[in-house]
Amino acid sequence: MSTTGPTILHADLDAFYASVEQLLQPALRGRPIAVGGSDRGGVVLAASYEAKAHGVQGGMAGWKAAQLCPGLTFVRGSFHRYQAIADDVMAILGDVTPLVQRISIDEAFLDVSGSTHLFGPPAAIAALLRERVRTEVGLPISVGAARTKHLAKIASQVAKPDGLVVVEPDDERDFLDPLPVGLIWGVGPVTKQRLADRGIHTIGDLARTERSAMERYLGHATGGTLHSLAHNEDPRRVSTSTRARSVGAQSAVGRRPATPELVREVLSHLAERVAGRLRAKDHAGRTVTVRVRFLAMRSVTRALTLPGPVSATLTLTEVAERLVWQAIDEEESERPEITLLGISVSKLTSQAAIQLELPLPPPDPWRPGSETGAARWVLDRSVDAARERFGRSAVGYLPAAMGRGAGVPEEFRELAEKDL
DNA sequence: TCTGGGGTCCTAGGACCC
């Protein structure tokens, strides 16, 4: 007999982008729609439940979605609106407890164990939140309530669309056992297939499998975690703060030969985005990783860890350029075609710390804090300041080379890079 | 005329140090 109740909630807006579009454009309500980056082609970023019923999913190529769902309406996303609307929802969640852990733009965990004396039992709190989001924002939100984060998350998935599922402690086993393993957080297509190959389809099947066997099938970490979750052991607390471990940006370029001009132009733009975001947070990072994607989605990465942290745009551009050519030069063909370039910076430290210990020469562009590095950083900061006063495009380059067709709108990138 | 962009975490092998 358990002593704690279902005090963890997982609240998850249903088909968020698509639901917002149906809210903003009443003519779209009840109809299958796909929210995309562009009006034609491209990729489906979100599908309404009416479209999901035909098999349309996020990440799917637009033409394939249209094939699956005749009558599908493509809607260009109103990306500049989504953040504020989701923030309104989070504010409602925050009204019942300060213990809200937002894990993406449209979902959050809540610990309501300290809120029951004010708002009643967790099931009542969940119902209240759903009602308020529906009437005050106009969106459907599903909520799962359970003893652990893992169970609450599964419960909200089961509740969708627009539902509430409460798992009482005494019912946990009965709830979990028949569910497919794919509902477990961390089980994607590959793991699901590996498990299916061994006749493991449900969480109950998983719970009956030895831990050591799981670790053999899936590796130490994944196997161990899955075994624990299937046995309903999830010690994670709801935590309100997490710090970023990396900052990155990438851009699809269509399908183009890797010329020096293209590589430099795209990397300059990406480095500007990444370094600018680092500086805005007073951060810098030591490890620079680039990604180059070739045809058939084959991508390679190259990384370099520098002696000190960087956040200067030009330095980042130069390091990235060197790494990208390292990868391209290893290709068999002379001038291979590429479809995407990306830059990510990790091993982050706070910029304030390095400014204090500015080592003096020898000047070395690879070494931030050297004369060159410091000068570049100072220049970048003045550009940042001008941008802040006069707008993003006032100073420096526009995303020129990003070219026709391939990319996603600027507002989508800005939405994706927001801190939660 | 397939397949966006932002992340996290894990694994495995090699270098290097004691």
Add this chain to the structure above:
DNA sequence: TCTGGGGTCCTAGGACCC
């Protein structure tokens, strides 16, 4: 006189999540 083991850091690739 050719031999151990542990720890840490780095790189590359991959699975997964929203």
